[in-house]
Amino acid sequence: MANDAVAGNALRVAPAQPGATDDPVRGVLAAFTKELIKGVDDTLAAFLAAEVDSLTEIDAAMGGFAATARDSVLAGGKRVRPTFAYWGWRGVVGGAEPLPTVLPAFAALELLHTFALVHDDVMDASDTRRGRPTAHRAAAARHVAAGYAGDPARFGEAVAVLVGDLCLVWADRLLSHATVAPARLFEVRRCYDQMRIETVAGQYLDVLGENDPANWSVDRALRVARYKTASYTVQRPLLFGACLAGVAADAPLIAAYTRYGLAVGEAFQLCDDLLGVYGDPATTGKPAGDDLRTGKPTALLMLARQLATPGQRRALERAGRVTGARDVARLAELVADTGAVSRVERMISDRVSEALTALDTASIDETARTALTGLATAATMRRA
Structure with a gap:
């Protein structure tokens, strides 16, 4: 596969527009927050x-x-996490409550x-x-x-x-x-503590995967995405915002936010997996190919190994043992050749659809619904 074909896969994740300087997430944030x-x-x-x-x-x-x-x-x-927390809160209170208190x-x-x-x-x-x-x-x-x-x-x-x-x-x-009644702040703190615990759990699984790749799988890679990224990036911040607004833990809105947050959060991490291999360092602010250099068992790499032919699988075993830019580029081409990039792109699209379906079931402020709809797409169609 030619290098420009690999670049094309990356651009399908975050299509660049002529003269564009901001990624879609930043654009949505600027418009709404x-x-x-x-x-x-x-x-x-x-x-x-x-x-x-x-x-x-x-x-x-x-x-x-x-x-x-x-x-x-x-x-x-x-400021993605404060943004999702804000819209979780705003979805409940509408535009009537003063922002400085929270x-x-x-x-x-x-x-x-x-x-x-x-x-x-x-x-x-x-x-x-x-x-x-x-x-x-x-x-x-x-x-x-x-x-x-x-x-x-x-x-x-x-x-x-x-x-x-x-x-x-x-x-x-x-x-x-935060200027919130003590009893409510206590409930907020419980949500916040759960977010921190899940973040540590996801981080440990991430470290474990790098050191025990032989026992890793696509399912475990997605579990890392769920706890390392989805929980504290989207799901828990949304619930945190709802809790600040006084929503009970068993309210229907909590179920809708949970479903939306897990779907968008997992899609966010899957997009990160693609950017980690195919992103432009000048835009992402991080080196490209680090996951291939370390052999990090992301969903992308696990899928590549699952879909690979025997010959491709043998070549993929080099992940974690390469250092040169040229070798990393060849591995990136190989991952795309297996069909893993296209599969991850479909997984991202499916999760965005799942999130929007969940949002349709929620009874929330319409401005918040519009913002969360935009964020679900923007958070997964980005270059950084």
Whole structure:
């Protein structure tokens, strides 16, 4: 298969438009949640400024460390999780409730997300995130520049673990700033805790899969997608928003949000699997082909092995043992040749349809329905 054919598969996931600079997710967010995104960013900036100042009082070096954590939070990102939480809330309350009362809760999800990203980058030994050096790589570079004793890589990983831990504590602290009745905040916290537990479960399964690929399967790869991505990216944020609005756990809306959230969240991860192999690093902010270099048992790679001919399967065994760009490109072509890319694209499409069907059953604010419909498609037709 020619290289341009592989590129064509990637573009089918996120078709580029002439002169386009923003991906579809960002476009939908800009259309529907401009006030929310600004509110979340302003809330985070004010909260983090005070936290950095407080830690600087302990020691000047702590100020620099806290600033690293702050910069990891504020370094771009689409604010996807606060957005789904917002529409989960807005679907219930409509346009009548004031946004500032719940902004700290939505912003807390971005701190939780940063915790997960920073730790994930350490576990995956990733070099870049959002087009910048990952936290552990940046800390290692500072170690070298300062002439510290010891191993720079080890120092960088230790600092990144602490950055992630700090963001997790900050998320708890900011969540408590929401102006919500104590009894309701208690229920919100239960939803939030379940989200965190499922995130850790998904991350562990992700690590296990990389170290036990012989016992992995498409079903287990999808289970990772369900808990590592779907739960804390879409499903739980939606339920978190509904809980902030006071919806009971057994309400019909919870079932509709759960069904929608799992479908969109899994599709989101399947799209990530494709971008991890065929995405443009200049757009994704991450190197292309890392999953093939490490042999990460994503649904895409598991399907490729399942669909491959005996000869193709033998060639696919090289995944996890290649380093050069040319070898990675050949493996990417091979994965596409098996039909796995087309199969994943159909899985994404099926899940979007499932999500929209679930949304049709929900009794929610019509503006929220329109936004969630757009997000279901945009979150899975993207270039980053």
